[in-house]
Amino acid sequence: EAQVTQNPRYLITVTGKKLTVTCSQNMNHEYMSWYRQDPGLGLRQIYYSMNVEVTDKGDVPEGYKVSRKEKRNFPLILESPSPNQTSLYFCASSLSRTGFDGYTFGSGTRLTVV
Amino acid sequence: GQQVMQIPQYQHVQEGEDFTTYCNSSTTLSNIQWYKQRPGGHPVFLIQLVKSGEVKKQKRLTFQFGEAKKNSSLHITATQTTDVGTYFCAGGENSGGSNYKLTFGKGTLLTMNP
Numbered sequence: 001e002a003q004v005t006q007n008p009r010y011l012i013t014v015t016g017k018k019l020t021v022t023c024s025q026n027m028n029h030e031y032m033s034w035y036r037q038d039p040g041l042g043l044r045q046i047y048y049s050m051n052v053e054v055t056d057k058g059d060v061p062e063g064y065k066v067s068r069k070e071k072r073n074f075p076l077i078l079e080s081p082s083p084n085q086t087s088l089y090f091c092a093s094s095l096s097r098t099g100f101d102g103y104t105f106g107s108g109t110r111l112t113v114v
Numbered sequence: 115g116q117q118v119m120q121i122p123q124y125q126h127v128q129e130g131e132d133f134t135t136y137c138n139s140s141t142t143l144s145n146i147q148w149y150k151q152r153p154g155g156h157p158v159f160l161i162q163l164v165k166s167g168e169v170k171k172q173k174r175l176t177f178q179f180g181e182a183k184k185n186s187s188l189h190i191t192a193t194q195t196t197d198v199g200t201y202f203c204a205g206g207e208n209s210g211g212s213n214y215k216l217t218f219g220k221g222t223l224l225t226m227n228p
Contacts, residue, residue, distance in 0.1 A: 035218075042220035043157070043202065090156060097214050102147060102159030103204075 002027045006091050006106035013081055013113055021076045021109045023091030031094045032074040033058070033103070034066065036087040043090070049074055050097050081113045116141050118205045120219030127226055133190040135222035137203035145206040146179055146186045147216070152199040190224075198226050 004025045013019055025032065033048040035058075045058030049068040063085055065077040074093075078085060088110050092103040117140040127133050137146065145164045149157040161170055163179035163186060170177045176189045186205075190197055200221040208214045 040220070043218040092157075100145065100162060100164075102162060103149075103157075103216075104159070105156040108156050 002104070004091055004093050004104050004106035006089075006109050009107065009109060011109060011111050013111070015082055015113055016080050019078050019081060019111075021078075021089060021091075021111070023074045023076065023106060024072050025074075025091075025093040025104070026072065027093065027095075027104065028071065029093035029095055029104070030071070031097045032068065033092045033094075034064070034074070034076050035090045035092065036060065037090060037108075038087050046076070046089075048097075078111075081111075083113045085111065086113050087111060116205065116207045116215060116217045118203060118217045118219040120203055120222055122222055123220065124223045124225070127193050127224065129195060129226055130192050133193050133197070133224055135188050135201050135203075135224075137186045137188075137205070137219050139184045139205045139207075141184070141207055143183050143205040144208040144214070146183075147204040147206070148177060148186075148188055149202040149204065149218075150199050151202065151221070155199070157202060193224070193226060195226055195228070198224055200224070 007022045030051050034046040035043045037043050044060045046064050047066040049055045090108050091106040094103045095101050119138045121136050147162045148160040151157045166183050167181045168179040174191045178187045200223045202221045203219045204216050206216045
């Protein structure tokens, strides 16, 4: 089944403890992206990657890192999480950046930083 | 920068009533996409519009792209309980070369009496 898989689905952590949210797609998509969703603010892009070893900042990149060493994986790294990073995170992928075939989203990761 | 405004933010209907959400961009778009997110779920791609004045239908859903390619609408006829969720538009802007950006609106939450 074609899908984007995120792990974990839920995570509660403490301020300053490094964490990684994994994202993997099995559709051979070139484009991958991370979004955070907050009430009243919609979906905001954190980082994106147009291909292996090519990443770039989205609208809200502060406090986040990403890497794209393989085409299928695009992990999101929070080196020192803070409470304002409590949010619902989605990974998405598409054949191309233009997403003319639409973006496929993962099931989401609900992160709470205390 | 590109802004995509979506109205209304919330809409409560009685089952069987019609529903419309509107999307407006501050700039001319190359394409517009629509997504649906069920409560507790992830955004799911519904459709893409590319041409000026384009109209597409999916059963009870009608999608329109404005003549100036700066606005779009989603109309649902005779809503059903399965239509409950948040509907997002996402406007694509191509500013030349590989500079393409897809910006999501904040979404319209459709609720219904059980």
